[in-house]
Amino acid sequence: MSNDQRPTNFKIYQSGRELAPEELAMQYATTHGVEILDSEIEVVRDDNIRINLSQYAAPLFDEDGKVRGCVSIFLDITQRNQAEKKLQAARDQLQTVLEAVPGIVFWVSSDLCYLGVNKHLADSFNLPPEAFVGQDIGFLASGNGFREFVQKFFAGDESEALYELKSIKADRSYLIVAQKYDQNRAAFLIGIDITEQKRVENELRQKTEELAKINRVKDEFVAVLSHELRTPMHNLHGWAQLLLTESEMDEALKIEGLETIERNARLQVRLIDDLLDLARMQKGEMNLEIGLVDLASVIRSAADTIRLSAETKGIEIQLHLDAAVSNVLGDAIRLQQVVWNLLSNAIKFSSKNESVEVRLEEVESQAQITVIDRGRGIEAEFIPFVFERFSQRDASTTRSAGGLGLGLAIALTIVELHNGNITAASAGFGKGSTFTVRLPIVTMTGQLSNDEIVPGEAVHGNKKIAQLQNLCILVVDDDADARMLMQTVLQSTGADVLVAASVKEALALLEQRSPALVISDINMPDEDGFTLIRQVRSRTIKKGGQIPAIALTAFAGAKNEQRILKAGFQLFITKPIEPMELVDKIIEVLKT
Structure with missing residues (x-):
């Protein structure tokens, strides 16, 4: 642009406000005789070009001190201001990012x-x-x-x-x-x-530790289970071989061998029962058959069952039972199992020739069972874990006591299903232990007859056996040893026993004879016990269609039991059988 085209008109602004001529620094310094320092102004030309200036103005005085004029210096700060604005914009942008x-x-x-x-x-x-x-x-x-x-x-x-x-x-x-x-x-x-990440990491670490603990407990349990199963099997197999091969064995030694076989067989059954109870506990299928229970009778029965084991160690079981303790509402068999487990534990951890004490009394309107031993005791740090599954103070190969570590866990579950509680206490290692069970007692509002309280009569064993004299019973089992065992047990009661190795043989015998009862195994090849009972129930009454039937099964469990009863059997017995239990079940079926 040439000089004659350069715009000459402009306006002056300060802080966004246009200044009047008298407000300009030169004019103000001249008029008032004062010095103006660093006065920033913006000059806006007609062509809209803006120039930022920093202005200095100072008045000039004559000899008389009067203002004669003014000196003014202008510094172009346009680029500096533009740079500051860019810097501030960058700062604002950075702050926006930082806030985000x-x-x-x-x-x-x-x-x-x-x-x-x-x-x-x-x-x-x-x-x-x-x-x-x-x-x-x-x-x-x-x-x-x-x-x-x-x-x-x-x-x-x-x-x-x-x-x-x-x-x-x-x-x-x-x-x-x-x-x-x-x-x-x-x-x-x-x-x-990283708070959430740390939380997840902590959870994963805890889960990993828990899994490691579970795996460790599982490995220990498998090792213990293998030992506990193999030991009685070794004893069973060894004595069975001796009794079969040693024809001139001393009679007393034969009896000892048979007692050893019987004792180890019971131990195997107990181990299997504990494992089955564990499965029921995990599935929530441990059902109770509720009725009025006399705890004194339950304790005596449990003590009688385990007394032989106690006597082999010279341990005396002392019972102190208050006959005035009221009945409780519960499952007598399961409560007997609780007492048996506690007694078994006490005997297991007691030294030879000691005593174990069982007390029954009423405390704070509850029935209290206390089992006291003077054995090894429990360390304080192990007390909180004593009722956990697979919990054992010592799972090593040098441990002095056997078992799977399930008994107390099962006892706890049963007691809690009865709305009771169970606790353990010990003064420490070598000072014995005390287990206490508390159960709510029944407050009777009316009078119950004996029939309502006790299902069935307590009949002496000989009288029960006499009831099977000359009774015709058909036994069906594909296993020859099992048939022989059943036949021997039933014939010893005076019963007339028919045996069949298959469903086909059983149906053929039913065409020839009319037995008073059928006892059949469930699991058989080709045709099973369910097939047999369907065939029987399809017959007319004259041909035995309504004959009472008992099922034998090695598969315990609520679902299997329900299927057996629904199929047409009156009841079932879980293998292995106890001779007197079999007699009781037969009498029970024949009375219904």
């Missing part, structure tokens, strides 16, 4: 003071961001090692560093990424919130 960062952001000086923080960090302390500037980085929290980390970072040669920060105030965890700048005189730090 989900973690904490701050920058600190090498003398460990805050230069600035983002709003997220400030809000976690309920303070404005400017409250942090100039403060020592430990002014709000100390003891978490952060200040020491920053100090060490500035003292070192690394330009970057990582640190895991635990914020006590906000209860959060952050992964701090630090970066030096300004020739190592400051550092920029970003904290990424």
Whole structure:
């Protein structure tokens, strides 16, 4: 643009307001005789070009002190202002980014003071961001090692560093990424919130530890189970071989061998029953047959069952039973199992020629059973775990007591199903232990007859056996040894026994004879016990269609039991059978 085209008109502004001529620095200094320092103005030309000036004006005085004129200096600061605006825009943009960062952001000086923080960090302390500037980085929290980390970072040669920060105030965890700048005189730090990640890591670590514990317990249990099953099998097999091969064995030794076989067979049954009870517990299928229960009778029965085991160690079982204790509502068989388990435990951990005491009394309107032994006792640290499944103080190969560690866990489950509680106490190792069971007693509002209280009469064993004299019973089982056992047991009661190895043979015998009862195994090849009972029930009454039937099964469980009864059997017996239990079941079926 040529000189004659250069615009000559312009306006002067200060802080966005147009200045009047008398407000201009030169005019004001001349009029008032004062010096004007660093007065910033903006000159806007007609062509809209803007020029930023910093103005200095000073009045000139004559010899008489009167203002004669003015000296003014103008400095073009347009580029400086533009740079400052760009810098401020960049700062604003950076601040916007920092506020959007989900973690904490701050920058600190090498003398460990805050230069600035983002709003997220400030809000976690309920303070404005400017409250942090100039403060020592430990002014709000100390003891978490952060200040020491920053100090060490500035003292070192690394330009970057990582640190895991635990914020006590906000209860959060952050992964701090630090970066030096300004020739190592400051550092920029970003904290990424890893609280949720740490929570998941802790949960995974706990789960891993739990799984490791479960695997360890499982391995120990399998090892113990193998030992507990193999030991009685070894005894059974060994004595059976001796009795078969040693024809001239001393009679007393034969009896001892038979007693050993019988004792170890019972032990096998107990181990299997415990495993089945464990399965029921895990599935929530441990059902109770509820009725009024005389606890004194339950305790005596349990003591009688285990007395032989006690006597082999010279242990005396002492019963102190208060006959005045009221009945409880529950399952007599299961409650007897509880007492048996507690007694078994007491005998197992007692030394030879000791005594075990069982008390029954009423305490605080509850029936209380206490089993006391003077044996090995329980260490205080093991007491909280004594009722856990597979829980044993010593699972090593040198342990002195056998068992799977299930008895007390089963006892706890049974007692809790009766709305009772069971506790363990011991003064320590070598000082014996005390197990206490409490059960709610029944408050009777009316009078019950004996028939309602006790299902069936308590008949002496000989009288029961006499009831089977000349009774025709058909036994069906594909296993020859099982048929022989059943035949021997029933014939010893005077019964007339028919045996069949298959469903086909059984149906053929039913065409020839009319037995009073059928006892059939469930699991047989080709045609099973269910097939047999369907065939029997399809017959007319004259041809034995309504004949009473008992099922034999090795598969215990609520579902299997329900299927057996639904198929048409009156009841079932779980193998292995007890001779007197078989007699009881036969009498029970024939009375219905």
